[in-house]
Amino acid sequence: MKVAFTSSDGNLVDCHFGSSEAFFVWEVDPDKARCLGHRSIPNLDGQEDRIVARTNLLLDCAIVCTAQIGGPAAAKLVARHIHPIKTTATTPVAEIVQRLQGVLRGHPAPWLRKAMGLLPVPPVFSPDPTA
Numbered sequence: 001m002k003v004a005f006t007s008s009d010g011n012l013v014d015c016h017f018g019s020s021e022a023f024f025v026w027e028v029d030p031d032k033a034r035c036l037g038h039r040s041i042p043n044l045d046g047q048e049d050r051i052v053a054r055t056n057l058l059l060d061c062a063i064v065c066t067a068q069i070g071g072p073a074a075a076k077l078v079a080r081h082i083h084p085i086k087t088t089a090t091t092p093v094a095e096i097v098q099r100l101q102g103v104l105r106g107h108p109a110p111w112l113r114k115a116m117g118l119l120p121v122p123p124v125f126s127p128d129p130t131a
Contacts, residue, residue, distance in 0.1 A: 005093050006066040014090045017069040030104040033097045
């Protein structure tokens with residue numbers, strides 16, 4: 001799955017979604033990951049919604065990791081089936097990639113399974129309601 005990071009240098013998640021100059025996009029699988037490069041934010045003439053323009057650059061991504069993001073921008077991403085993840089501090093991209101790989105090797109949440117193109121895991125029901 002593709003994951004975008006808001007970063008000033010490609011190494012740290014250190015930018016706000018709305019003011020980042022580029023997105024660094026990675027292909028992340030349970031056992032391997034690689035940086036696919038960066039996508040520069042186009043210079044907008046003021047006529048176009050800059051959040052929509054940023055979102056359109058990420059339509060093939062399942063996740064965007066960012067240092068900060070506003071509610072309206074997050075809602076626009078979610079409406080396009082892109083899950084925003086806000087970091088709590090400046091975090092190395094490599095650390096987030098490793099964490100994502102650990103989740104992918106285990107039991108990803110339903111939204112993440114869907115983003116990966118996997119079938120949902122059927123719920124497990126116990127025949128004994130007290131169990």
